[in-house]
Amino acid sequence: MADTEALISLRHVGKSFKDGQVRALQDISFDVHPGEFISLVGPSGCGKTTLLRLINGLIEPDEGDVRVLGKRPQPGPDLAMVFQSARLLPWRTVMGNIEFALALRGLSRKEQSQRALALLGAVGLRDFADAYPHELSGGMQQRVGLARALAVEPKVLLMDEPFAALDAMTREVLRGELLQMWSRRRMAIVFVTHDIDEAILLSQRVILLRPRPGRIDEIIDVDLPEPRWQHDPRTLPAFADMRAHLWGRIHEMARDGAELEELAAAFPDLEPAQMGRQ
Amino acid sequence: MTEMATPPLSRAEPERHPAPPLTDASAAALAARARQRRLRESVTIIGVQLLIALLLLAGMYALNATAGNLTMPHPMAVLNQSIKMWSDGTMLRALGETLTVLSLGFLLAAATGIGLGILLGGFRFAGRIFDPFVNAMNSTPGAAFIPLIIVWFGLYTEAKVVVVWNAAMFPILINTAAGISNANKDLVEMARAFGATRANLFWKVMVPDALPSILSGLRIGAAVSTVGTVIAELTMAQSGLGGLLIAAGNRFQMDRYFAVVIVLMALGTLITALLRYAENRVSRWRLTLADGR
Numbered sequence: 153m154a155d156t157e158a159l160i161s162l163r164h165v166g167k168s169f170k171d172g173q174v175r176a177l178q179d180i181s182f183d184v185h186p187g188e189f190i191s192l193v194g195p196s197g198c199g200k201t202t203l204l205r206l207i208n209g210l211i212e213p214d215e216g217d218v219r220v221l222g223k224r225p226q227p228g229p230d231l232a233m234v235f236q237s238a239r240l241l242p243w244r245t246v247m248g249n250i251e252f253a254l255a256l257r258g259l260s261r262k263e264q265s266q267r268a269l270a271l272l273g274a275v276g277l278r279d280f281a282d283a284y285p286h287e288l289s290g291g292m293q294q295r296v297g298l299a300r301a302l303a304v305e306p307k308v309l310l311m312d313e314p315f316a317a318l319d320a321m322t323r324e325v326l327r328g329e330l331l332q333m334w335s336r337r338r339m340a341i342v343f344v345t346h347d348i349d350e351a352i353l354l355s356q357r358v359i360l361l362r363p364r365p366g367r368i369d370e371i372i373d374v375d376l377p378e379p380r381w382q383h384d385p386r387t388l389p390a391f392a393d394m395r396a397h398l399w400g401r402i403h404e405m406a407r408d409g410a411e412l413e414e415l416a417a418a419f420p421d422l423e424p425a426q427m428g429r430q
Numbered sequence: 431m432t433e434m435a436t437p438p439l440s441r442a443e444p445e446r447h448p449a450p451p452l453t454d455a456s457a458a459a460l461a462a463r464a465r466q467r468r469l470r471e472s473v474t475i476i477g478v479q480l481l482i483a484l485l486l487l488a489g490m491y492a493l494n495a496t497a498g499n500l501t502m503p504h505p506m507a508v509l510n511q512s513i514k515m516w517s518d519g520t521m522l523r524a525l526g527e528t529l530t531v532l533s534l535g536f537l538l539a540a541a542t543g544i545g546l547g548i549l550l551g552g553f554r555f556a557g558r559i560f561d562p563f564v565n566a567m568n569s570t571p572g573a574a575f576i577p578l579i580i581v582w583f584g585l586y587t588e589a590k591v592v593v594v595w596n597a598a599m600f601p602i603l604i605n606t607a608a609g610i611s612n613a614n615k616d617l618v619e620m621a622r623a624f625g626a627t628r629a630n631l632f633w634k635v636m637v638p639d640a641l642p643s644i645l646s647g648l649r650i651g652a653a654v655s656t657v658g659t660v661i662a663e664l665t666m667a668q669s670g671l672g673g674l675l676i677a678a679g680n681r682f683q684m685d686r687y688f689a690v691v692i693v694l695m696a697l698g699t700l701i702t703a704l705l706r707y708a709e710n711r712v713s714r715w716r717l718t719l720a721d722g723r
């Protein structure tokens with residue numbers, strides 16, 4: 153039933169929490185092909201992180217079907233995740249953190265340290281191999297998180313707002329590095345962000361989600377000249393058009409949900425989705 | 431939420447390199463200044479501590495002079511008694527007995543407390559079942575069980591070890607279990623996302639994350655062990671430092687009594703210092719974090 157050439161395929165996926173009280177996702181269907189870079193954007197709470205967890209196999213869908221490489225996803229060698237905070241083991245060195253992921257893949261000690269060093273070189277942190285995470289800046293920690301994910305040579309790289317906690321300058325640099333890394337290795341990337349510009353800038357397709365419950369609002373193909381780390385597309389009219397279009401959709405969403413927003417402000421403790429059920 | 435400027439997505443080289451190394455001369459000057467500051471701090475601290483010790487000693491003299499030997503022995507008498515008890519082997523024998531009970535009880539408590547704590551913290555279901563029982567045991571004073579332990583195990587070394595074990599195990603168990611069940615959820619999810627098996631998750635993430643908590647459990651357990659040992663020695667067959675203490679007290683030999691108290695103080699301080707050292711070593715990353723280096 154799933155498209156044979158799709159790396160990831162979701163069909164009518166739904167997911168609820170708290171015994172069905174919170175409907176996080178509803179009827180999500182899309183495919184990701186090998187080597188494709190897609191972004192998931194949408195307001196806070198629309199289920200982006202939940203979607204990544206489903207693709208990673210950390211949680212199971214209540215409805216529909218998630219397939220990665222034709223199988224039900226299992227956390228393991230085909231997938232790797234980069235989180236918003238780097239989530240490094242504080243008692244291990246930078247090197248040890250990368251080796252941790254490689255050891256889970258069953259590599260020998262020697263292969264582990266070789267590959268960890270190579271990856272640290274790739275993210276420009278070779279001199280910090282023996283440093284502990286707290287000795288690094290936020291941007292450097294995030295680089296280690298990226299190196300750890302790349303070290304396992306995943307077919308799919310899942311990224312949950314990896315640059316959101318960084319300052320604008322570091323973010324800009326890391327975006328460029330990510331694009332270069334991707335063009336060299338060509339794994340598929342599913343990139344979650346709530347920064348519209350970032351989504352257009354990086355990805356080949358943008359999937360816009362709307363909240364309560366999380367559904368697909370629109371899927372937009374981004375047809376901008378490659379490679380984008382060389383030709384910054386932000387000056388192009390096409391970029392501005394896409395940006396305006398996406399913001400338009402989001403403002404519409406906000407208008408549709410205006411009543412709900414008011415309610416949400418009045419009862420900040422209530423789950424948005426609970427109110428949505430009325 | 432969006433940046434207005436549109437610089438090219440090039441890699442900014444400066445961010446990729448570590449800060450340039452300081453020149454040897456300026457680095458040495460910085461290090462020397464830091465050393466000096468630390469030295470000055472320690473000198474001040476030790477100076478004030480000596481002053482307080484001297485004040486205490488002066489207080490002893492004053493109390494002895496005004497209220498007599500029974501209220502407060504003369505410091506020199508305490509010193510003389512100490513020398514006598516150490517040289518005739520009384521103190522050494524008592525210390526040996528105390529250390530035997532203390533270390534056996536503590537090691538037993540550490541082994542069982544950590545073992546059970548890992549089980550109860552790691553297996554939520556078991557943890558929930560045993561929670562009220564552990565709490566009940568933990569909140570009952572260890573001394574309450576002494577009559578029962580005397581009936582079951584007698585009055586001698588093995589019974590005293592049981593007293594110490596019973597008192598020290600629960601704080602260790604509770605700290606271990608709490609450390610494991612409160613292990614950082616983000617790190618656990620990270621490890622799961624990278625395909626960690628349950629065993630890996632447990633031994634490579636949750637237990638290391640709980641280590642500082644386990645060590646503070648051990649530190650509390652050691653303090654409780656010292657108290658438990660002395661109480662057992664006072665109330666069961668008199669032996670060890672506790673035995674010397676009560677024998678001297680009963681005969682109003684306050685100089686002898688104080689000589690024993692000083693040894694107990696030193697013992698307790700030493701044990702706590704050792705465990706704190708171990709704690710610092712294991713969780714060095716956490717401490718440097720707190721220092722804000």
Ligand SMILES: Nc1ncnc2c1ncn2[C@@H]1O[C@H](COP(=O)(O)OP(=O)(O)OP(=O)(O)O)[C@@H](O)[C@H]1O
Pocket residue numbers: 169170174175176195196197198199200201202203346423424425
């Ligand atoms: N483990 C959980 N238990 C209960 N509710 C959950 C859980 N995980 C997610 N939810 C709910 O599901 C909805 C979607 O959450 P999710 O974290 O996926 O949003 P998100 O799009 O990643 O938001 P953000 O942009 O703020 O990170 C939210 O309403 C949230 O409260």
Ligand SMILES: [Mg+2]
Pocket residue numbers: 200201202312
């Ligand atoms: Mg999220």
